Amino acid sequence: MRGQISPQQPDAAIDLDHVTLAMGGRTILKDISLSIGAGEFIGVLGPNGAGKTTLMRALLGLIPATGGSLRVLGETARRGNPAIGYMPQFRSQAGQINLCGWDFVAAASDGHRWGLPLPDRRRRQMVAEAIALVRAEALADRPINSLSGGERQRLLLAQALLGEPKLLLLDEPLISLDPNHQSAVVDLVREVQQRLGIAVLFSAHELNPLLPAIDRVLYLGRGQAALGQVDEVITGPVLSRLYGAEIDVIRLRGRIFVMSGPLDLEHHAHQHEDDHDHDHGHDDHGHDQNRPQADRRGAGHG
Amino acid sequence: MFDYDFMRHAFGAAGIVGLLAGIVGYFLVLRGQTFAGHALSHVGFAGATGAVLLGTSPLAGLIAFTLLAGLGMGVLGDRLNGRDVAIGVVLSLSLGIGLLFLHFFTAYATQATALLFGNVFGVDLSTLAVLAVLAAVCLLALAVVARPLLFSSLQPELAEAKGVNPRLVSMLFLGIVALTTAACAQVVGVLLVFALMVGPAATAQQLTSRLSRGVALSALLALIEAWGGIALAYESDWPASFWITALSAAGYFLSLAVSRRLRFGRLPA
Numbered sequence: 358m359r360g361q362i363s364p365q366q367p368d369a370a371i372d373l374d375h376v377t378l379a380m381g382g383r384t385i386l387k388d389i390s391l392s393i394g395a396g397e398f399i400g401v402l403g404p405n406g407a408g409k410t411t412l413m414r415a416l417l418g419l420i421p422a423t424g425g426s427l428r429v430l431g432e433t434a435r436r437g438n439p440a441i442g443y444m445p446q447f448r449s450q451a452g453q454i455n456l457c458g459w460d461f462v463a464a465a466s467d468g469h470r471w472g473l474p475l476p477d478r479r480r481r482q483m484v485a486e487a488i489a490l491v492r493a494e495a496l497a498d499r500p501i502n503s504l505s506g507g508e509r510q511r512l513l514l515a516q517a518l519l520g521e522p523k524l525l526l527l528d529e530p531l532i533s534l535d536p537n538h539q540s541a542v543v544d545l546v547r548e549v550q551q552r553l554g555i556a557v558l559f560s561a562h563e564l565n566p567l568l569p570a571i572d573r574v575l576y577l578g579r580g581q582a583a584l585g586q587v588d589e590v591i592t593g594p595v596l597s598r599l600y601g602a603e604i605d606v607i608r609l610r611g612r613i614f615v616m617s618g619p620l621d622l623e624h625h626a627h628q629h630e631d632d633h634d635h636d637h638g639h640d641d642h643g644h645d646q647n648r649p650q651a652d653r654r655g656a657g658h659g
Numbered sequence: 660m661f662d663y664d665f666m667r668h669a670f671g672a673a674g675i676v677g678l679l680a681g682i683v684g685y686f687l688v689l690r691g692q693t694f695a696g697h698a699l700s701h702v703g704f705a706g707a708t709g710a711v712l713l714g715t716s717p718l719a720g721l722i723a724f725t726l727l728a729g730l731g732m733g734v735l736g737d738r739l740n741g742r743d744v745a746i747g748v749v750l751s752l753s754l755g756i757g758l759l760f761l762h763f764f765t766a767y768a769t770q771a772t773a774l775l776f777g778n779v780f781g782v783d784l785s786t787l788a789v790l791a792v793l794a795a796v797c798l799l800a801l802a803v804v805a806r807p808l809l810f811s812s813l814q815p816e817l818a819e820a821k822g823v824n825p826r827l828v829s830m831l832f833l834g835i836v837a838l839t840t841a842a843c844a845q846v847v848g849v850l851l852v853f854a855l856m857v858g859p860a861a862t863a864q865q866l867t868s869r870l871s872r873g874v875a876l877s878a879l880l881a882l883i884e885a886w887g888g889i890a891l892a893y894e895s896d897w898p899a900s901f902w903i904t905a906l907s908a909a910g911y912f913l914s915l916a917v918s919r920r921l922r923f924g925r926l927p928a
Binding site: 414450468 | 822
C-alpha cells in the first residue's frame with residue numbers, strides 16, 4: 358500500500374519535486390522527485406557523502422534547493438518550522454558537560470526565543486512529556502557526561518520530540534552504539550513514531566538494524582535516489598546504479614549484505630569517512646564530508 | 660578596613676566585577692570558549708596602552724579594543740573552532756604592541772604593572788561608576804540572549820534549524836565577554852582575567868549539574884574569591900591579585916577532588 362503513494366498527495370509529510378541540492382559548488386542530489394506519507398518510517402541509507410545529511414538540512418530550510426521545490430507537511434521548506442523535530446549527529450563537546458539531563462533537554466524548549474529561560478508550567482510540562490515519551494525519567498537528574506551512548510541518544514530524541522512534531526529527522530542516531538543499543542534505539546523510535554502517528558526519516562550506515570522498523574527505504578547515491586520497499590530497492594541492479602559499480606545483494610537469515618566484490622560496503626563506509634577529513638575542514642557548515650570529524654571525535658571520547 | 664575610601668572602592672569594584680564575571684564566565688565555560696576570553700583581555704592591553712599614549716583613559720582603550728576583538732571573533736564564528744594557534748599568535752602580538760606603546764610612553768613601569776596585574780586599590784569613584792554601568796549593560800544583554808545562547812551552546816545545529824542565528828548569538832555573547840574582561844582587568848589585570856572569569860565558573864560546574872544552581876554558585880564563588888583576595892591583601896600586604904588567583908585555583912582543585920568523590924558515590928553498581 359505504502360509503496361503506491363503518489364506524488365503531490367495532500368497529506369504527504371515530504372514532497373520533493375525535481376529537487377537539486379548542491380553544497381560548495383558540488384551537486385549532491387540531482388532532480389529528485391519523491392513523496393513520503395504522513396505516518397511512514399523511512400530508513401535513509403547510502404554511502405558517505407551521498408547526501409543524507411544534506412537532504413535533512415534542506416528539509417529544515419538550512420540550505421536552499423538549487424532547483425525544484427521541497428514541500429514539508431504541506432508548506433515550502435523553511436527554517437524554524439516547529440512541526441519538524443530534528444536530531445543532529447551528536448557532537449562530543451556537549452557530552453562532556455556536567456549538566457543534568459533535564460536542563461539539557463529543556464535548553465531546546467523555546468530556545469529560539471530571546472529572553473531568560475525562566476521556569477514556567479507550560480515549558481516544564483513540555484519537557485516532562487518529551488522525557489516520558491522516551492522513558493528517560495531516570496536520566497533527568499543525571500549529568501550528561503556520565504551517560505552511556507544509548508542513554509544520551511534517548512535524551513537527544515526527547516529534545517527532538519519537544520513541541521509535538523509531525524515529522525522527525527534523525528541523522529545517524531546509531532553511530533558509535535553497540536548492536537544492543539542500536540536495536541534499543543530503533544525500537545524506541547518505532548514505538549514513539551507509532552504512538553504519535555508521525556513520519557520519521559532515520560539515516561544510518563547499515564540497513565540491518567533498521568529492518569524490523571522501517572516501512573520503506575530511501576537509498577541515496579551518485580546524486581540519485583531510490584525510494585521503495587526494501588525488496589524493491591535493495592537489489593543488485595538498483596544499488597549498482599546508485600553506487601556506479603557492480604553490487605551484489607546477499608540475504609542471509611533475515612539479514613542483508615550489500616557487497617561490491619569482496620567488500621561489505623556498509624561496513625566499509627566507516628573507513629571512507631576518515632579519508633575525507635582533511636579536505637573539507639575549513640568549510641563553515643557541515644555537509645556530509647564535514648561530518649566525519651564530529652563522528653570520529655564522538656567515537657574517541659564518547 | 661572599611662575606614663579608608665580606597666578599601667571601600669576596592670570592595671565595590673571587586674563585588675561588581677565578581678558577580679559579573681561569575682555569571683558570564685559560566686556560559687563561557689559551558690561553550691568551551693575560555694581561551695577566547697583569555698585572548699580578549701590581552702588584546703585589551705594593546706588598547707589600554709595605546710590610549711595612555713594618546714593621553715586618554717586606559718579603561719576606554721581597553722573597552723574599545725576588547726569589544727572590537729570580541730565582535731570580530733563572533734563574526735568569524737565557527738571558523739575559529741580549533742584555531743587556538745591563531746588566537747594565541749594574536750594574543751602575543753597584542754602584548755607585544757602594548758609593550759611597544761609603553762616604550763614610547765616614559766613612565767611605563769607602574770602603568771604596565773597596573774594594567775597587566777591589576778590595581779584594585781587604585782580604583783576611584785569614576786572608575787567604579789564605569790564598572791557599574793558595564794556590569795548593568797552586560798547583565799541586561801545576557802538576559803536578552805540567555806535562551807538562544809544556551810540552546811546554541813548545547814545543540815548548535817538543532818538551534819539553527821529552529822531559527823536561532825548562531826552567528827548573531829555568538830557575536831553578542833563575545834561582545835558581552837569582551838566588556839566583562841575589560842571590567843575584570845580593573846581588578847586583576849589583563850593577564851589574570853582567567854582567575855575571575857573561568858576559575859569560579861569551572862568550579863561551579865564541577866559541583867553542580869543544575870544550570871540555575873551553577874550560575875548562582877559561580878557568581879557567589881567569584882564574589883567570595885574577589886572579596887577574600889582583597890581582605891587577605893589588606894591583612895598580609897601581599898598583592899590582591901595574587902590572593903584572588905590563589906583562591907580561584909584552590910577552589911577549582913578542591914572542586915575536582917569533591918566532584919570525583921560525588922561521582923563515584925553516585926555511580927550505580
